Amino acid sequence: MSLGQELAPHLPFLRRYARALTGSQQHGDAYVRAALEAIVAAPGDFPRDVDARLGLYRTFQRIWSSTNDDEQSDADPVSDGTEAIAQARLARITPRSRQALLLTAMEGFTPEDAAYLIEGTPDEVEALVADALAEIERQTRADVLIIEDEPIIAMDLETIVRDLGHSVNGVAVTRDEAVSQALAQRPTLVLADIQLADDSSGIDAVKDILAEFSVPVIFITAFPERLLTGERPEPTFLITKPFQRSTVKAAISQALFFDSTTVPA
The missing domain is CATH 1.20.140.160 (PhyR, sigma-like (SL) domain)
Structure with missing residues (x-):
């Protein structure tokens, strides 16, 4: 080889x-x-x-x-x-x-x-x-929107997010629900699954949200290699399913690290 x-x-x-x-x-x-x-x-x-x-x-x-x-x-x-x-x-x-x-x-x-x-x-x-x-x-705190259609995974993410000291301002299971909650709550971080309950796409939901305001996004997928080809615009932050708590923690830390809305004084 x-x-x-x-x-x-x-x-x-x-x-x-x-x-x-x-x-x-x-x-x-x-x-x-x-x-x-x-x-x-x-x-x-x-x-x-x-x-x-x-x-x-x-x-x-x-x-x-x-x-x-x-x-x-x-x-x-x-x-x-x-x-x-x-x-x-x-x-x-x-x-x-x-x-x-x-x-x-x-x-x-x-x-x-x-x-x-x-x-x-x-x-x-x-x-x-x-x-x-x-x-x-110490430097970063966020209001998080979770876009995830599997209840157990959504609850797990919510627990991790809260344990890290952040707030969860919504859990959405479809594209339309995600966009509606995002526009109403204005989260400062989004955790988004790729495949949603009604066969809609978390990627499309995020595109709709980002068309309205800027927010850091972490995608969650069982097939990360499909979004890491380097051949087209792709996510900066990506978590692989099944995930570990430490992985989610690291991804959130880095996504917020580069977010202009939480730069310390």
Whole structure:
């Protein structure tokens, strides 16, 4: 099997990580392309002492680290300044803390593997994750609209959201209901399933909502690879079903991290 064939199954999930890290599909995908170009240019430098997924993320991490300074801001050099929303928070939270959080909570790496990726120790990873969560939660509070047609999942999400200190201002099960509640309640965060009760689409519901006002959105799906191709406009924040509490927590933290309406004073 060629190196390209080994890496292909992992690319959608690297895009998910990169988008969450940068807060943008465009900028996250640009970093992924840069990592792939580096591999193509020097295949002999690709880490072969670990599995293909770890080697791919390690290559990405090196590209990211070479263009981001932990001691300064996390401004994206491939961007045109669209990450300015996050600057007030980035002064308080180091990029390594957010990387540790996303690698473990969203991407499912063990502390040992995350330590390899960020070139630290497992104890350091765990400390960085704790610091990131504490600081992000201190800075961000949201009114959340949940768009989910499965009652058990909706209740689970509602419990997680409330336990994180946020408010739930509605649970919708169809596109029309979601749009109606959003316009009436004006949530500051939306959690949206893709397939809804009346065969309508959570994506369409979100498009309708975003046509009226801006709000960060996290999509929930059992088939994330379909929305992580990098070939069209796609979600920046994505949770895979079945999800873990820590995954939802990390996604909410990152979505609010880049939301201009909750920038701290």
